[in-house]
Amino acid sequence: MSSNPVADEEKDRLFVGALARGLRVLAAFQPGEGALSNQVLAQRTDLPKSTVSRLTYTLTKLGYLSQDHDTGYYRLGLAVLALGSTVLGSYDIRRVASPLMREFALDNTISVSLGMRDGTDIVYLETCRSQARVSVQLTVGSRVPLASTAIGRACYAILSPAERAALAPELAQRYGGDWPAVAARLQASCEHYAQFGYSESFGEFERDVMAVGVALPSPVPGMPVVCLNASGPAFAFNADTMRKQIAPALMQLARRIVP
Amino acid sequence: MSSNPVADEEKDRLFVGALARGLRVLAAFQPGEGALSNQVLAQRTDLPKSTVSRLTYTLTKLGYLSQDHDTGYYRLGLAVLALGSTVLGSYDIRRVASPLMREFALDNTISVSLGMRDGTDIVYLETCRSQARVSVQLTVGSRVPLASTAIGRACYAILSPAERAALAPELAQRYGGDWPAVAARLQASCEHYAQFGYSESFGEFERDVMAVGVALPSPVPGMPVVCLNASGPAFAFNADTMRKQIAPALMQLARRIVP
DNA sequence: GAACGTAATTCCGCAATGCGGAATTACTTA
DNA sequence: TAAGTAATTCCGCATTGCGGAATTACGTTC
Numbered sequence: 001m002s003s004n005p006v007a008d009e010e011k012d013r014l015f016v017g018a019l020a021r022g023l024r025v026l027a028a029f030q031p032g033e034g035a036l037s038n039q040v041l042a043q044r045t046d047l048p049k050s051t052v053s054r055l056t057y058t059l060t061k062l063g064y065l066s067q068d069h070d071t072g073y074y075r076l077g078l079a080v081l082a083l084g085s086t087v088l089g090s091y092d093i094r095r096v097a098s099p100l101m102r103e104f105a106l107d108n109t110i111s112v113s114l115g116m117r118d119g120t121d122i123v124y125l126e127t128c129r130s131q132a133r134v135s136v137q138l139t140v141g142s143r144v145p146l147a148s149t150a151i152g153r154a155c156y157a158i159l160s161p162a163e164r165a166a167l168a169p170e171l172a173q174r175y176g177g178d179w180p181a182v183a184a185r186l187q188a189s190c191e192h193y194a195q196f197g198y199s200e201s202f203g204e205f206e207r208d209v210m211a212v213g214v215a216l217p218s219p220v221p222g223m224p225v226v227c228l229n230a231s232g233p234a235f236a237f238n239a240d241t242m243r244k245q246i247a248p249a250l251m252q253l254a255r256r257i258v259p
Numbered sequence: 260m261s262s263n264p265v266a267d268e269e270k271d272r273l274f275v276g277a278l279a280r281g282l283r284v285l286a287a288f289q290p291g292e293g294a295l296s297n298q299v300l301a302q303r304t305d306l307p308k309s310t311v312s313r314l315t316y317t318l319t320k321l322g323y324l325s326q327d328h329d330t331g332y333y334r335l336g337l338a339v340l341a342l343g344s345t346v347l348g349s350y351d352i353r354r355v356a357s358p359l360m361r362e363f364a365l366d367n368t369i370s371v372s373l374g375m376r377d378g379t380d381i382v383y384l385e386t387c388r389s390q391a392r393v394s395v396q397l398t399v400g401s402r403v404p405l406a407s408t409a410i411g412r413a414c415y416a417i418l419s420p421a422e423r424a425a426l427a428p429e430l431a432q433r434y435g436g437d438w439p440a441v442a443a444r445l446q447a448s449c450e451h452y453a454q455f456g457y458s459e460s461f462g463e464f465e466r467d468v469m470a471v472g473v474a475l476p477s478p479v480p481g482m483p484v485v486c487l488n489a490s491g492p493a494f495a496f497n498a499d500t501m502r503k504q505i506a507p508a509l510m511q512l513a514r515r516i517v518p
Numbered sequence: 519g520a521a522c523g524t525a526a527t528t529c530c531g532c533a534a535t536g537c538g539g540a541a542t543t544a545c546t547t548a
Numbered sequence: 549t550a551a552g553t554a555a556t557t558c559c560g561c562a563t564t565g566c567g568g569a570a571t572t573a574c575g576t577t578c
Binding site: 014015016018019020021022023026027029030031032033034053054055057058059061062063064069075076077078079080081082083084085086087088089090092116118119123125139140141142143223 | 273274275277278279280281282285286288289290291292293312313314316317318320321322323328334335336337338339340341342343344345346347348349351375377378382384398399400401402482
Binding site for chain 2: 556565566
């Protein structure tokens with residue numbers, strides 16, 4: 001992350017390792033899976049058993065973990081949920097966007113999501129599905145890559161040159177040798193966005209998923225960028241429909257959310 | 260919390276204070292408010308400034324806090340959101356309950372919520388509102404007291420005697436001198452539940468809010484109890500309507516969720 | 519532009535804190 | 549009963565993180 005090794009060693013006087021280790025334990029839990037044993041946590045976090053034991057003890061006492069009564073295994077506690085909902089509560093775009101997104105999803109029989117950039121990812125703040133059952137469950141809090149998704153490209157397209165420059169090394173690190181190709185694709189995507197006002201990702205992030213994205217014009221420049229996508233299965237939406245029908249509708253949705 | 264001071268001092272060898280302090284910083288953020296300065300965090304957490312400085316530094320580096328670019332103040336980072344959504348993802352009751360709850364809310368023009376007990380609170384895992392605009396915003400992750408809400412009383416009513424006994428001291432501590440009165444009210448509520456199969460709270464938690472609650476029969480005894488409420492404004496729902504119409508409907512909803 | 523007030527960061531010596539290998543205990547399986 | 553596996557607990561050591569105080573940074577007022 002930090003490229004200066006000297007600064008790293010000096011600054012790390014400020015870094016509270018015990019806190020980082022504890023959070024590593026919390027982050028070891030994957031969505032949808034059950035309770036985890038201390039041992040599993042130890043190998044996932046790459047921490048010694050006794051350390052994990054102490055951390056789980058502490059986290060349990062604070063309510064951030066709860067122990068399964070039978071097995072003694074740990075699951076994330078409800079205190080974590082309170083933190084998460086506080087995050088959502090602090091982004092009031094959701095309150096405005098949510099009902100309009102729902103309407104959009106119903107009108108167009110397509111899924112629509114609202115996200116923010118976090119590094120080289122987009123994090124979903126809200127999603128509305130047209131239909132209940134979808135195989136891949138992307139939900140609030142999910143992360144998708146900036147470079148290969150429509151929503152990410154839309155976000156990238158409206159970054160300032162300075163912000164893009166700041167992001168480049170992170171992307172380069174993430175994509176390694178593929179970075180030149182990815183950079184070229186991003187560049188093309190920006191030009192497309194400048195011309196048409198939306199971005200595309202047709203099967204590039206997930207096979208057989210067609211998506212378009214737009215960014216919400218941020219009220220203050222420099223503020224974190226919020227963006228939207230609309231995505232549906234390729235069997236129901238071809239490129240032409242996405243371009244002629246969905247993209248304009250999504251651009252209009254954006255204008256309704258931020259007038 | 261722990262009543263034995265000797266055990267406290269001995270056991271605290273296992274307690275990782277630095278982790279607790281860091282989480283205290285995260286928990287200092289209230290829903291709906293903006294970014295916080297180090298100083299505000301210091302006074303809210305009751306930690307020295309330099310300690311808070313180190314903790315915010317660490318949390319920011321890990322993505323659990325993000326810094327407002329202009330002011331330098333901190334807000335909860337999107338990494339926290341990922342944790343929160345993992346919690347929700349691990350309770351699959353939601354997937355089943357959510358669409359049925361939505362249907363219920365529309366059919367009965369009333370709000371319905373699903374919650375779990377955490378100590379002497381109920382934590383909401385899902386809520387469906389009938390109408391968009393409601394003054395008090397109780398959302399996913401919100402906590403309401405067990406003793407004075409319909410949903411909490413329903414939860415309490417189906418606890419085993421052993422579990423109630425375990426809970427009593429916590430409640431006693433929470434309610435202090437009022438505990439005898441609260442205990443009597445809870446006892447009456449249990450008898451009502453045993454007779455009619457649902458619990459009531461008419462204006463006892465929030466003035467002018469009428470609510471009824473039912474518990475979902477837990478598949479395995481000892482498992483954390485999940486429960487439901489239906490609540491609406493007193494001007495639209497009188498006691499009679501709640502008892503004759505809403506309560507039976509809610510009981511049927513519970514049966515649809517857990518057959 | 520100097521001077522002040524406020525808030526954040528950084529320094530630094532001290533010792534408490536938390537680390538982790540190893541031993542112990544608890545619980546399962548053969 | 550023994551063997552195996554996983555969690556907890558012990559304990560000495562030195563690292564880590566603490567927090568008062570000094571420093572820096574920033575914004576405001578004269």
